[in-house]
Amino acid sequence: MNILLLTILDASFVEDRPLFVQFCANDPDILLEASRVVESRTDYVDINLGCPQRIARRGNYGAFLMDNLPVIKSLVHKLAHNLYVPVSCKIRIFSSLEDTITYARMLEDAGCSLLAVHGRTRDEKDGKKIRADWDAIKAVKEAVRIPVLANGNIRHMDDVHSCLEATGVDGVLSAESLLENPALFAGFRTAEWIEGDKRSNEDGGLDQTDLLVEYLKLCEKYPVPWRMIRAHVHRMLGDWFRIHPHIREDLNKQNILTFEFLYDMVYRLKELGTRIPLYVKDTGAGLSAKGVANGNA
Secondary structure, three states: OOHHHHHHHHHOOOOOOOOEEEEOOOOHHHHHHHHHHHOOOOOEEEEEEOOOOHHHHHHOOHHHHHHOHHHHHHHHHHHHOOOOOOEEEEEEOOOOHHHHHHHHHHHHHHOEEEEEEEOOOOOOOOOOOOOOOHHHHHHHHHHOOOOEEEEOOOOOHHHHHHHHHHHOOOEEEOOHHHHHOOOHHHOOEOHHHOOOOOOOEEEEEEEHHHHHHHHHHHHHHOOOOHHHHHHHHHHHOHHHHHHOHHHHHHHHHOOOOOHHHHHHHHHHHHHOOOOOEEEEEOOOOOOOHHHHHHHHO
16 A cells, blocks of 8 residues: 555545445455455445456456455455454356356455446456346345345436436446546537437537546646557547547657656647547536536536
């Protein structure tokens, strides 16, 4: 645990509540030690049991602990019986619904107080090609007594409402879509998700360069590794780079990034006269970039 994380937690103490701190782990004692550092600053300690990436395989954590449920149970039990803040877990489903329900009930019995369920298996990594199984999430919700959150197939707010109705869960998460459009939960959607929509949509007065500038300002205030910043820039500006690949190439050539370079890159994109707006449903009032800047995203 480093000073940077504690600084961010302190800065979030008032504005971002409830606040969850998530850990990847496979050793109960080490996980407890780390959790005790942050428990006075957070509302939940979350265990990531859903990561399917190669780094999780190498480190033996995330979704790869699904092969060793006793270890998972020991992680949850250790925290639930030694912390004064509740424990939550993020999981993926098994290919067998029966195994998934058994898994969820085991977590509840071990002391998990809130369960987030990604409706894909560990091997189903391509969210654009493989639909999440909302029926499995619904079955988990009906099988446990604790609150359940759903994850998967959430591209815009219509999906949020559809998921809540289909699964009966207590809340909804988004991952990949939110990386491209951090204003998703404020009702904004990218052009990709208004195509074929017969309802009226209007320019929301916001685009991804606006969101990127806000993100960069936060990174200046709360430094993170440049490799993470680079990845987020590519996700937020992917559509723009497809129109102006020479700017993407300039970004890729930069071995050492600076905020000055990134702000200038945004300026160059705007100077080229291209704008790819985020859209909102035409309700007569609409949403505005100001509402997002004030923390409503």
